[in-house]
Amino acid sequence: MQRYSLFSLARNALSDHQNWQQAWRSPPLRDTYDVLVIGAGGHGLATAYYLAKNHGITNVAVLEKGWLGGGNVARNTVTIRSNYLRDESIPFFVKSVSLFEGLTKELNYNLMYSRRSMVDVVQTWGRLRELKRRMLNMDIHGSTYEQLDVEELRRRIPALTGGGPESRLPILGGMVHPDAAVCRHDAVAWGYARGADARGVELHQKTEVKALLRNVDGSIAGVETNRGTVRAGKVAVAVSGHTTSLTETVGLRLPLKSFNLAAFVSEPVKPLIDVIVNCPDIGVYLSQSDKGELVIGGAPDPGQSFRRDIKQNVFENAVSAMLELFPAFRRLKLMRQWGGALEIAHDGSPIVSRTDIPGLFVSAGWWGGFKAIPAGGYTLAHLVANNQPHKLIEAFSLDRFRHLDFVLESGTTTAR
Amino acid sequence: MLHIPCPFCGPRDESEFAHGGPARQQRPDDLSPLDDAAWVDHLTVPPNPVGPVREKWWHVRGCGQWVTIERDTLTHDILEETGE
Ligand SMILES: Cc1cc2nc3c(=O)[nH]c(=O)nc-3n(C[C@H](O)[C@H](O)[C@H](O)COP(=O)(O)OP(=O)(O)OC[C@H]3O[C@@H](n4cnc5c(N)ncnc54)[C@H](O)[C@@H]3O)c2cc1C
Ligand SMILES: [Zn+2]
Numbered sequence: 040m041q042r043y044s045l046f047s048l049a050r051n052a053l054s055d056h057q058n059w060q061q062a063w064r065s066p067p068l069r070d071t072y073d074v075l076v077i078g079a080g081g082h083g084l085a086t087a088y089y090l091a092k093n094h095g096i097t098n099v100a101v102l103e104k105g106w107l108g109g110g111n112v113a114r115n116t117v118t119i120r121s122n123y124l125r126d127e128s129i130p131f132f133v134k135s136v137s138l139f140e141g142l143t144k145e146l147n148y149n150l151m152y153s154r155r156s157m158v159d160v161v162q163t164w165g166r167l168r169e170l171k172r173r174m175l176n177m178d179i180h181g182s183t184y185e186q187l188d189v190e191e192l193r194r195r196i197p198a199l200t201g202g203g204p205e206s207r208l209p210i211l212g213g214m215v216h217p218d219a220a221v222c223r224h225d226a227v228a229w230g231y232a233r234g235a236d237a238r239g240v241e242l243h244q245k246t247e248v249k250a251l252l253r254n255v256d257g258s259i260a261g262v263e264t265n266r267g268t269v270r271a272g273k274v275a276v277a278v279s280g281h282t283t284s285l286t287e288t289v290g291l292r293l294p295l296k297s298f299n300l301a302a303f304v305s306e307p308v309k310p311l312i313d314v315i316v317n318c319p320d321i322g323v324y325l326s327q328s329d330k331g332e333l334v335i336g337g338a339p340d341p342g343q344s345f346r347r348d349i350k351q352n353v354f355e356n357a358v359s360a361m362l363e364l365f366p367a368f369r370r371l372k373l374m375r376q377w378g379g380a381l382e383i384a385h386d387g388s389p390i391v392s393r394t395d396i397p398g399l400f401v402s403a404g405w406w407g408g409f410k411a412i413p414a415g416g417y418t419l420a421h422l423v424a425n426n427q428p429h430k431l432i433e434a435f436s437l438d439r440f441r442h443l444d445f446v447l448e449s450g451t452t453t454a455r
Numbered sequence: 456m457l458h459i460p461c462p463f464c465g466p467r468d469e470s471e472f473a474h475g476g477p478a479r480q481q482r483p484d485d486l487s488p489l490d491d492a493a494w495v496d497h498l499t500v501p502p503n504p505v506g507p508v509r510e511k512w513w514h515v516r517g518c519g520q521w522v523t524i525e526r527d528t529l530t531h532d533i534l535e536e537t538g539e
Contacts, residue, residue, distance in 0.1 A: 283503040294499040296477070297528070341474035342457075343528050345505050350531075352456045352470055385499040440499050441491070 040237035042147050062229060063236035068243050068266055072100045074423060075262060075271040077248050077285065079103035081112040081224075081409060082402050083277035084231035084242075085416020086423070091238035093417070094424035099240045100271075102264060104247035108228030111279050112409065114347070114379035116302050116336045118315055118326070119410040120157050120219040121182040123450035124173045127434035128388060129180035131414055134431055136218055138413030148230030150222040151329065155314050157219035158187070158195060160364060162208040162320035169449060170214045187213040198311055201364040208320060208363075219315055221326055227412055250288040251276075251399065259398035275400040275423050280345065280380035282403040291394055294385035294440050295404055299340040301349035301378030303357075305371040307331030317453045321360040324453045333371065335361060336453070345380045381406055386445035387452075391419055392436040393426070401437075406451045457531060463518045475511030477501045478523050507534050 041047065041060040051059055074090060076083045079101045090096040103109075119139055121132035143150045161167045174184035192213035193199055202210035232242055245265075251274065252260040261270035276285055280297050307330050317324040322338035337357025340350050354376060362369055384390055384404035389411065391402045402419045405411060414431065421429040428436060434446050457469040480497060483489060489497070502508055505528060512522050525534045 281505075284505055292496060292500045294501070296501050296503050342510055342526065343477065343503060343508055344531075345529050346531070350456065352468075382503075385501075440495055443495065443498070 040147075040233065043149075062233045063242055065244075066241050068100070068246065068269065070268065071270045072241075073098040073271060074273045074275065075099075075269060076101045076275045076277060077262065078110070078276070078278040079107040079228070079232065079242060079244065080110040080277060080279055081108075081227055081231070081412035082279065082405065082415045082419065083275075084108075084228055084235060085412050086275055086277060086402070086419045087240045088231045088235040088238070089417050089420035090424060091235055091240050093420060096424055097239035099235075100269065101235070101240065101242050102246045102248055102262070102269070103242070103244050106244050107232055107242060108225055111379040111381060112224055112228045112412070114302075114377055115224055115409040116324070116326070116334050117221045117224050117409060118157065118219065118324070118407070118453065119221065120216055121410075122157070122173055122177060122184055122216040122219075123182075123448060124176060125388070125446055125448050126176060126180065127446050128448055128450065129177055129182050131418075131431045131435075132410060133180060133182050134417075135411050135414035136220070138417065139220065139222065139410075142227075142230070142413060146230035146234050148226055148233065150226045150230060152220060152222040153329070154218070154220040155326070157216045157315040157317055158192065159214040159216075160192065160199065160202065160316065160318045160320075161211050161213055162202065162318070164211065166320050167211055173450060174214070183217050185215050185217070187215055189213075195314060196312060196316055198365055198367060199316070201362075201366050206363065215314075221315065221328075224409060227409075231416070248285060251285060253289055253396065257396065259396055273398045273400070273423055275402065275419060277402045277419070279403070279405055279408065280382050282382060282401060286394070286401065289396060289399070291396060291399075293390070293401070293403065293437075295382045295390075296343055297345055297380050297382045299344035299346045299348075299350070299378045300336070300381050301340070301353060301376060302334060302336040303349065303354065303373050303376035304328070304335065305333040305368075305373055308333070308371070318360065318364055319453060321363060323357050323360040325361065332374065333368070339381075339452075347378050347380060349376045349378045381408075383451065385440065387448040388446040389415070389435050390437060391415065391422065391428070391432040392438075393422065393428075394437065407453065457526070457533065459512055459514075459522060459524060460533065461514050461517060461520060461522055463520050464514065467514065467517055471514060471516040472512040472522075473515045475513050475521065478509040478511055505529055
C-alpha cells in the first residue's frame with residue numbers, strides 16, 4: 040500500500056499527480072472464498088479489515104450491489120457518541136469512540152475526526168429524568184454526561200434564542216456529552232476499504248447478492264449473485280436496512296423493521312455553532328460542517344420505508360421544530376436533502392450474532408450505526424473468525440429474543 | 456405527504472393521523488398450544504417487506520377512528536383500504 044504523507048504528496052506533485060496508485064484493486068470475481076461479507080458499507084468494510092488485520096483471514100470477498108460506500112455510510116450526519124442507557128450498550132460504544140480516535144493514524148487516512156461536545160436541549164421533565172438515568176449508568180462505564188443550567192446552555196450555544204419562558208416548551212436545561220465527535224463519513228469507508236485491500240481482501244462492486252444458499256446439512260453454502268454463484272463456508276450479512284430481504288431467502292425471520300431517516304444541509308455560513316446540538320423533545324438535531332453548512336436531521340418517517348429521499352411533511356416538521364429554538368435560522372437557504380433506509384430491532388439494540396444457519400452471521404439493527412462502525416467491524420470479525428462472540432457483543436445476539444430477554448435501549452435515536 | 460383514506464372522512468392528509476405500526480396477527484386467546492418459537496415470532500417479528508405492508512393509522516386529529524391500509528414501502532402507493 041502506498042502510504043499517504045507530506046513526503047508522498049510532494050513527490051507526486053513533481054509528476055503532476057499522475058502516478059498515484061489506485062486506492063484499491065478491482066480483481067476478477069472467483070467462485071470460492073473462505074469468507075464472504077455482503078455489503079461494502081462501513082460495517083462490512085471494517086469487518087473485512089479486522090478479519091485480515093486481527094485474525095489473518097485474507098481469503099475474503101466483500102460483495103456490494105452498488106458502489107463502495109454509497110449506502111448509509113455516505114448518507115448519515117456523522118454524530119459519534121456513547122451516551123447510551125444500558126450496561127450492555129455503553130461499553131460497546133465507548134470502545135467504538137476510542138477506536139475512532141486512533142483510526143486516522145491506523146488507516147493512514149485522514150478522517151478529519153473532530154471532537155466536539157454534544158449538547159442536549161431539554162424541554163420536558165420526563166426527558167430530563169431519562170437523560171439523568173443515562174448519566175448514572177454512563178458514569179459506571181467511563182462515558183461522560185454532565186448537566187447544564189439554562190444560562191450555561193445558552194452561553195455554549197449563542198444561536199439558541201428560542202425556547203424562552205413564554206414559549207410552547209420552555210427550555211429546562213441541558214446535558215453535555217463531551218466525548219462526542221464528527222468526522223468525514225466517506226473517509227471511513229474508503230480508509231477501511233484501502234486497508235482491507237492492502238491485506239489481500241477483494242472488494243467487488245456492482246455485485247448484488249440475490250439469495251443465500253445452504254448445503255444439504257443446512258449450513259451456509261454461499262450466495263447467488265447477478266454475476267453467478269460464489270461459495271464460502273462463512274457469510275456475514277452487513278446490508279443495513281435490507282437484512283430481512285436477504286435472510287428471508289433462507290427462511291430466517293428477524294425482529295427488524297426498516298424506516299427512512301433523512302437529513303438536509305444549509306448554505307455555508309460563518310462559524311456559528313461549535314457543538315452538536317440535539318433537541319430530543321421536539322425532534323431535531325444539528326451541527327456545523329467544516330465547510331460551514333448546517334447539517335440538520337429530524338425524526339424518521341413513521342411508517343416502514345425503503346426509500347432514500349425525504350417526505351415533504353417530515354422535512355417541514357424538522358424545519359418548524361428547528362425554528363422554534365433557532366428563530367434566526369429562518370433566513371438560511373437550504374441546499375440539499377436526502378435520506379436512507381435504516382432498520383431497528385424490536386428492542387432498539389443492535390444485532391451482531393450467529394444464526395440458526397451454521398456459518399451465517401448477521402450485523403443488523405444499526406439505527407445510529409455510523410458511530411458503531413469500528414467496534415461493529417472489530418467484534419463481527421472476532422465472531423466470524425472464532426465462531427464465538429466478543430464479550431462486547433454477547434448481549435447483542437439473537438438469543439435475547441428467544442429468551443424474551445430484551446436489551447431495551449433509549450439512547451439509539453437522537454431525535455425523539 | 457400521504458393521503459390516507461378514512462372510511463368515515465374520506466381521503467385526508469397524513470398530518471391528521473398518528474402512525475400505529477404494522478397490523479399484527481391477533482393475539483391468540485389460548486396460548487397453550489403455541490410452542491416457544493411461534494410465541495417469540497408472534498411477539499417480536501413484524502412483517503418488513505419491500506412492497507405492500509398492512510399498517511394502522513389513527514385519525515386522531517379527525518374523527519378518531521383507526522384505519523388499516525395497505526401501503527407500498529417503496530413507492531408509498533396506498534393499494535387498498537381495508538377499513539376497520
Ligand atoms: C439521514 C441519516 C442520518 C444518520 N445519522 C447518523 C449519525 O449521526 N450517527 C450515527 O452513528 N449514525 C447515523 N446514521 C446511521 C448510519 O448511517 C448507519 O447506521 C450505518 O451507516 C449503517 O451501517 P453501514 O455503514 O454498514 O451501512 P451501508 O453504508 O448502508 O452499507 C450497507 C451496504 O450493503 C449494500 N447492500 C444492500 N443489499 C445488498 C445485496 N443484496 N447485495 C450486496 N450488497 C447489498 C448496500 O448497497 C450498502 O452499500 C444515519 C443514517 C441516516 C440515513
Ligand atoms: Zn376520519
